[in-house]
Amino acid sequence: MSEVWLEIWSTVQSEFADIPDAGEATRIVLRLGMAVMLGGLLGYERERSGKAAGLRTHMLVALGAAIFVLVPLQGGMEVGDLSRVLQGVIAGIGFLGAGAIIKLGEEREIHGLTTSASIWMTAAIGVAAGMGREATAVVSTLMALFVLAVLRRVEARIASKEQNRVISPGSK
Known part of the structure; x- marks a missing residue:
């Protein structure tokens, strides 16, 4: 029975071999x-502003982007070869961001x-953090x-001043 546990322990160790030391x-x-x-x-700023994509969304986006560049770097991929990874991250985030855009009835809304x-x-x-x-x-x-x-x-002050600006009749 102990041979089985030794084999299991050895397998677990080899699966975590991508972290070779405490420094890494x-x-x-x-x-x-x-x-x-x-x-x-x-994300906190967005959430405080009452936006749908808030704290957790932004945290997960940053974490995911960091992992997408950190893992290939750990695997020995050259920084120059990361361009394909970055293209995929940017395209994927574009789709996620598009989901946050809502067009209402009028063109300007x-x-x-x-x-x-x-x-x-x-x-x-997240990419910057993941790359160190x-x-x-x-x-x-x-x-x-x-x-x-x-x-x-x-922006709010400017909009408020524009709304409060009253043009009296006869003035230019």
Whole structure:
């Protein structure tokens, strides 16, 4: 019976051989953790804004994108050969983002473009984190948060001023 357990243990060890040491395990956890955390920041902003694609969606998009580049890099794929993987990620995220866009009755009533763009951005951030470009991922996230949160307020102020502008009769 002990031979069976030894064989099972040996098989389990060989299945986890893609993580050869503690350094590699730490690297994997950091990259994937960074992707999840940064995706979560963007998702939290979207959720706080009442958008359908929120915290969990953005976290999963970032995690998935990070895994799509991390696994081939672990397998020895050259960075230059990742272009095909990236093309697939970008195309797949395009379909996911398209699902966030809703066109209502009138031509000008289109909703979800910003959420769709944030999903696309989240995938790019996940790719950066998965490739070990954590600083790029963090800076990109901060810029995206600025665009999503700060510029929304600027847009609201401009729209409010335009609505409050009253043109009196006879003035030009």
